[in-house]
Amino acid sequence: MFNFLSKLSWLFFTPSNLLILLTLVGAALCWTRFARSGRSLALAASGLLLAAGLTPLSAFVIAPLEDRFPDWRSGPRHPPQGIIILSGGVNTEISEKRIYPLELNDAGDRILALVELARAYPEAKLVFTGAIGSFLGGTGGEADEVRAKIGAFGPDPGKILFERRSGTTYENAVYTRDLVRPEPDQRWLLVTSASHMPRAIACFRAAGFDVEAYPVDYRSAPGGWSSSREASLGLRRLDVAMREWIGLVAYRISGRTKELFPGP
Numbered sequence: 001m002f003n004f005l006s007k008l009s010w011l012f013f014t015p016s017n018l019l020i021l022l023t024l025v026g027a028a029l030c031w032t033r034f035a036r037s038g039r040s041l042a043l044a045a046s047g048l049l050l051a052a053g054l055t056p057l058s059a060f061v062i063a064p065l066e067d068r069f070p071d072w073r074s075g076p077r078h079p080p081q082g083i084i085i086l087s088g089g090v091n092t093e094i095s096e097k098r099i100y101p102l103e104l105n106d107a108g109d110r111i112l113a114l115v116e117l118a119r120a121y122p123e124a125k126l127v128f129t130g131a132i133g134s135f136l137g138g139t140g141g142e143a144d145e146v147r148a149k150i151g152a153f154g155p156d157p158g159k160i161l162f163e164r165r166s167g168t169t170y171e172n173a174v175y176t177r178d179l180v181r182p183e184p185d186q187r188w189l190l191v192t193s194a195s196h197m198p199r200a201i202a203c204f205r206a207a208g209f210d211v212e213a214y215p216v217d218y219r220s221a222p223g224g225w226s227s228s229r230e231a232s233l234g235l236r237r238l239d240v241a242m243r244e245w246i247g248l249v250a251y252r253i254s255g256r257t258k259e260l261f262p263g264p
Contacts, residue, residue: 004158015242016235019049052238053231059220064243066194066220069201069213069264073211078187080124082180083113083172084211086192086200087142095145101152102145106236109216111146111153113191117214118155126155127216129163129176168257169200178200182209193217197245200249202257 011017022045029038051057089110095103104111118126131141143162151157163179166172182188192200194215204211219237220226228234251257 013246015052015238016049019045021130023049044099049222049235050231053234054228055234058228058234058238058241059226061245062195062237063220063222065196065198065241065244066215066218067222068261069194069197069215072189072212072214079121080189080212081186081215082125082127082182083114083117083121084127084188084190085110085131086169086190086196086221087128087146088143088193088196089217090142092145095149101149107193107217110191110193111150113149113214113216115153115155117189117191118159123181126160127163127176127180128160129172129179130166131164145195146250169196169203170251172200173203173209177204177207177209184210187212189214191216193240195219195240198262199244199247199251199257202251202259203263205259205262206257 023042026038026040026042026045029035029041032038042235063080087110089108091103091105102111114126114128117124128143128146141164143164147157147160147162150160161179163172163175166175188209189213190197190200190204191214194217197213197215201211201213204209219240228237248257249263252260
């Protein structure tokens, strides 16, 4: 139910969707006795759309999330005993209907990291976790798609454990913990988008699963100073950032995590 409600509410409160809706509402009000308020609303909402899309605003919003955990590759590299890849890097709707092995989305660095790490640490246990992507739930989804097609990129799917039930980051942590039963002295890497890493780490810590952050899929330069030549890219970056900030608060309030903004 939490998964369903969070996805449904986000459909309406995604910043880009909300700003477009407010612009249209304001324009409609211009033809009523609330014309003055409508013009103000339309101008404010459309101005925010342009600011979010074409200025560094969205980069400044996402940068604190992405810079929270350092790049694992920048420190000493001790071989891990296990590597966990969070789902979210495959466009399953398209991938299932196309011949090409896997159609990656804008978080596809997660799949590239799977390939890279499988080659670098062949003795480490590999886990791909996450399946449910629709409102109505189900099992399989992205995990089944990766299992069927990842072999074309090199890794042997028979050597990867696939967790096929989870639909939220909290469930990723709980179900993966139950699947692998990690030992206290083992080193596990957690691979997910840099902006998603704080919430993911908070969930795994709450589940009692100690992992090391391996962030990928950066959308901003260090410090946050980067703009977009296309408004759609800036708006997408703002949507991703706000989803994570809201998710951090929602998970903490709901008791799924014990930290509001975890750090290294």
